[in-house]
Structure formats: C-alpha cells, structure tokens
Amino acid sequence: MARFVDPLVVGRVIGEVVDLFVPSISMTVAYGPKDISNGCLLKPSATAAPPLVRISGRRNDLYTLIMTDPDAPSPSDPTMREYLHWIVTNIPGGTDASKGEEVVEYMGPRPPVGIHRYVLVLFEQKTRVHAEAPRERANFNTRAFAAAHELGLPTAVVYFNAQKEPANRRR
C-alpha cells in the first residue's frame, strides 16, 4: 500500500533529498519490534543496528535502498548534505533489505548538533546494478546516484528524526 507523501513534503524530504514522486511500493522500516512512521523521533542508541526494511513488490524486480542524512553536520548549516549512511542494492521485491547487497555498510545516526532527518529512499532498478561505494559518506547526492544508476524516481521513502542524546540523562 502506497504511503501518503504530504508528511514528506512538509518535512522537506521531498525537495531537499528527492523530487516529488508517487509511492508505488510499500516499505516498512522497523528498528526493533516497532515500525517507524515518517517524522518520528528516535534515539541514536536505538538505531545503532540496521533496521529491518521490508518492501512489497514482485519477487523478480530488484530494488535499491539508500539512507542519508540531509542535515549534516547541523540542520541550520548542512554543509555535508547529504551524509550517506547506507546503500543496499539488488533487493528482491517482497523481501527485506538483508536479502540485497550491502554496497555501503550501515552506519547508525550520530547527529552532533540539532535534530537531523534520516531518509530511507527506495528505488526500483531496471536491471541488476553493480554500484560502487562512493569514496566518502559526506556530500553524497541521492539524486545524482539515482541518475547515475538509472534508478528514476523513488518508489517509497520513509524518514525519521534523531537528536544527540545528552551524556548524562536525568530521569
């Protein structure tokens, strides 16, 4: 089932990371037992391990998953936009990201300043891709990557927020 894109527009994910698209594939992202909803706030400690990303779609279609942080290093001055956190290619439809090929190893959110958005974008591949990992994670461009690998527009996007946890939390 296609997700509603308005939260992505309001959250400026559409615009700053990807262009306007019509969701055609359902993607659920779960850190631990719970699926996340767009715009929810997660603790970096809860996102240290890669999430379970399940996608719909047909078994013989392949998908690419990219996770980036458009707010690095600080949301008010995102000089590293986008910071790359994860690339998995060749994920068969109807499975999860662990069935694909991890091109760039998952790196958990570690926002130094402010509340960052972490965007997971799913593209449908035309064919099997052999993507090379970018030399560095900073200043990655999802659009450019998609263009380079003929991925077209996204088919699903999920994003969440994370903020640095205080060193000693009173509670």
Place this chain on the structure above:
Amino acid sequence: MDPKDGERMGAAGPGPLSRQGSIYSLTFDEFQNTLGGMGGGLGKDFGSMNMDELLRSIWTAEESQAIASASASASASAAGAGAGPVGDGGAALQRQGSLTLPRTLSVKTVDEVWRDFAREGPPGPTAGGAEPQPNRQPTLGEMTLEEFLVRAGVVRDNPAAAAAAAAAAVSAQPVAPRPIQAVNNGASIFFGNFGGANDAGAGAMGFAPVGIGDQAMGNGLMPGVAGMAGGAVTVVSPVDTSVAQLDSMGKGNGDLSSPMAPVPYPFEGVIRGRRSGAGVEKVVERRQRRMIKNRESAARSRARKQAYTMELEAEVQKLKEQNEELQKKQEEIMEMQKNQVLEVISNPYAQKKRCLRRTLTGFGEPKFLLYISDQQSRMYQC
C-alpha cells in the same frame, strides 16, 4: 541624519546629550512633575525604580512629547526646560550615543545608583554639560536625567565606545534575555543593516524582514515617531523577546505605515546616511544572523511537528478505513450466514428437494441415509 550631526557627535565628546526640547535636560524633580502633569501616573517614586523602569518611563514621557510636538510643535519647547537652536526634526526623540543597560545595572534601583555616585565622588568631565561640583547636586532631584544616565554608564556619547561596550555585552552574555540595548541616533547604522538582514531573512525563510520587525517594535514602544527622519530610536531586545514581539506585531511594514507613524519612513535617505560604526554593525549583524537562524530552526521544528502529525493522521485515517472495511466484510459474512440459516429454516422444501434430488440421483445406502437424516432434522415437516 545629516553628516553635521555626526561631526558634532564625534567632536563634541562630552557635549550635552540632550537637545532642547528633550526631557533629558530636565532634573529628576522636573521630570517627575512633567510626568505628573501629563497624567502619566507613575505611582512610584524614582528612587525605588530600577533602571529599566526609569528608562521606560523616560521613553514614555518622550513619546508623549513626540506626540505633542507632532500635533503642535510649540508644545515641545513648553515641555522642555532647555534652550537652544532647534535640532533636526523630532528633537524629542533625539539622543546621542547608545543606551546600554547591562544586566547588573538594569536591576539596580535609581537610589542604589545614586548612592554609587556619591561613593565615587564628583562626576568626571564626561558627565554632561555640568561642571563637576558635587555640592551643587546634593540631591537626586536636582540632577538632570541626562547627567544621571551618563554617570550611570547608560549613555555614552561616543559611538565607538558604545559599539565596544555593546560588543562586550554581546560576547559576555550571548543569550541572556535581559539586557536591553537601545541604539539611538545610530539608527541609520541599523537601517543600513536591515537591508542585508532583510535579504537574508526573506531569502532563507520568506518571513517578515527581521530589521523591519525590530523597527516596528521600536514604534510600538514609541508611538509618536514624528521625528523619525531626524533620529529614531530602535530598541533591539534579545532574540527571544523580539521574535515574540514580531509574531504579535505581524508585518513590520504595516506598522510603519500605521497611523502611529504618520510620517512615511524614508528608507533610502536612511541608507544614504550610513555612518561609521563597524563594531555596532558587526554586532547587529551577528544578532540578526542568530535571529534568522533561530527563526529557521523554529520553522523547522514546526514543520517537523506538522509532518509527524500529518503522518499520524494519515495513519489513523488508513486504519479507520481498514477497520471500516473489515467491519463491513464481517457484517456481510454474518449476514450471509444468517441468510443461509434462515433459508434453511424458511424454505426447507428446497433443501429437502435438493436432498431428495440428490438421493434420487444417488445409489443405495447413501440415498436412504440422507433422506433419513433430513427427515430426522425436520421431523415436523413430514
């Protein structure tokens, strides 16, 4: 601002702070009387006021004066005890240098400051036009407002010094909400900045320009800005309050053209009159930038909240629809089951017939068994 004024400011140094028609040349006693006469019911003696309150009351008085001078220029001179040539435009609003109220000072009462003076001894040469003769000012009541403010360190005649002080204040307490800075006569410097700030603000967020917002706030504090061209007073308060003010104020431009300020605001003229004071400019710029950043961050926060709310609403909607669908399905199934039962009950003949037909088409035992079971179940029918 004409350049002559700037020269006067730079060269005069310890020159009088006030122009004629200014309430700064009044002594405390006179000032209190004036306020009483204006019906400004203070309900409080100056001595027990803190410096913030004192300044505010001075500004209030100035406002009334400005209004008076706008309606009838003669009344300004009536209110002011001083003599001398008329300054440029709205003399009542004119002040020189910069008003800076550090936190420590702003909470002190006038009496406390007065006592500090007494301890310090005679005023220095910078203390206004009066000669340093302590015996001539035995009481607070006889001191002029101007002198008092200068000695209290609220007013500096030299803009550079003011800038330095302002810079120090800013760097020392970058986010302290209390200190009030009123940069007067440096208004042109301010407005020059507003251009840049506006660009940045509008470009970044599409918000009401920052500088104008502040200006509007200044107007709010001093409604009678008749002498705007001559020398306006801009109050820059720390980011949080000014943002709140801006929100409540709405568009600054609207305020500028409101009846509060009947004289149209000559923006170009002010920019032309841009003067030295790079320090102030820098501080102001930094402040504006911080303000813009703060506003951006607030907008992001709102967007974040809204996006999440939308997502949850969409989720709720989706679940509701799903729930409805499932309930409908369930109802249909229940209905179907009920119908089946009812059909069996109300039209057993069809059932029987079917059974019979089946029995007829069947062979041997099953036929008999089916028939029996049917008969057993609906004995009364037979």
